[in-house]
Amino acid sequence: MVLNAIKSRQSVRKYSDKPISDEVLNNILEAGRLAPSWVNVQPWKFIVVKSQTTKDLLAEAAGRQAQVKNAQIVICCIADLDDWSKTKFGKVLAQKGLDEATCENIVSSNLLNPSNLGEYEALLRSVEQLTYAVSYMTLEAEEQGVGCCIVGAMANELTKSNSDAAQKIKDSLGLNNKQVLVELLTLGYDANPKPAKKFRKEAKDIIFYEKI
Numbered sequence: 722m723v724l725n726a727i728k729s730r731q732s733v734r735k736y737s738d739k740p741i742s743d744e745v746l747n748n749i750l751e752a753g754r755l756a757p758s759w760v761n762v763q764p765w766k767f768i769v770v771k772s773q774t775t776k777d778l779l780a781e782a783a784g785r786q787a788q789v790k791n792a793q794i795v796i797c798c799i800a801d802l803d804d805w806s807k808t809k810f811g812k813v814l815a816q817k818g819l820d821e822a823t824c825e826n827i828v829s830s831n832l833l834n835p836s837n838l839g840e841y842e843a844l845l846r847s848v849e850q851l852t853y854a855v856s857y858m859t860l861e862a863e864e865q866g867v868g869c870c871i872v873g874a875m876a877n878e879l880t881k882s883n884s885d886a887a888q889k890i891k892d893s894l895g896l897n898n899k900q901v902l903v904e905l906l907t908l909g910y911d912a913n914p915k916p917a918k919k920f921r922k923e924a925k926d927i928i929f930y931e932k933i
């Protein structure tokens with residue numbers, strides 16, 4: 722049951738030395754790849770980082786968060802704004818078997834293609850899509866017994882902080898100006914496993930029927 726994984730998952734920030742096998746890593750990546758997205762646009766790229774030099778750069782950009790430096794693997798989760806372009810979005814739509822006129826209507830619609838409104842809108846919607854992929858990866862990591870932590874507090878175009886660190890990361894990862902590193906998923910086996918504690922708002926405070 723997915724709810725069991727949701728209940729037992731918690732952010733893990735201290736990792737053991739146990740390596741993560743390629744098979745386990747591939748299952749986690751596959752969960753992200755298969756996530757749903759807006760008209761199936763899939764405006765994402767995932768860069769698997771194992772190099773300590775790159776992990777150190779990423780940790781620096783993330784305000785020296787230790788779990789980034791010490792993770793076995795870091796998955797860099799990138800929003801690729803070019804995936805909303807007529808050519809790339811159109812190609813995904815054509816794969817679904819849609820005819821040319823329908824594809825053209827979708828890619829040129831302000832309602833269905835946020836990039837027609839501007840780069841900010843495309844970024845906003847790309848971040849939204851990434852959330853699903855990252856969530857799926859966290860749940861598959863839990864299923865595989867691997868601990869992980871999402872790291873969103875980092876230098877990038879969204880936080881507009883530490884532009885030097887942000888540029889170093891872009892160069893190191895080979896990102897172009899349409900590719901934004903939105904967040905990291907740090908992975909490793911939990912050095913100190915214990916049952917999850919959930920500090921969440923109560924259902925009565927957030928769930929309503931018909932009216933708030």
Ligand SMILES: Cc1cc2nc3c(=O)[nH]c(=O)nc-3n(C[C@H](O)[C@H](O)[C@H](O)COP(=O)(O)O)c2cc1C
Pocket residue numbers: 730731732733734786870871872873874875904919
């Ligand atoms: C988009 C996002 C960004 C996050 N960024 C960070 C971060 O930069 N550093 C960190 O230690 N945890 C980060 N977290 C983890 C949250 O702090 C954590 O999920 C929350 O406190 C609930 O705890 P739990 O994951 O253990 O249930 C982030 C979570 C999300 C969803």
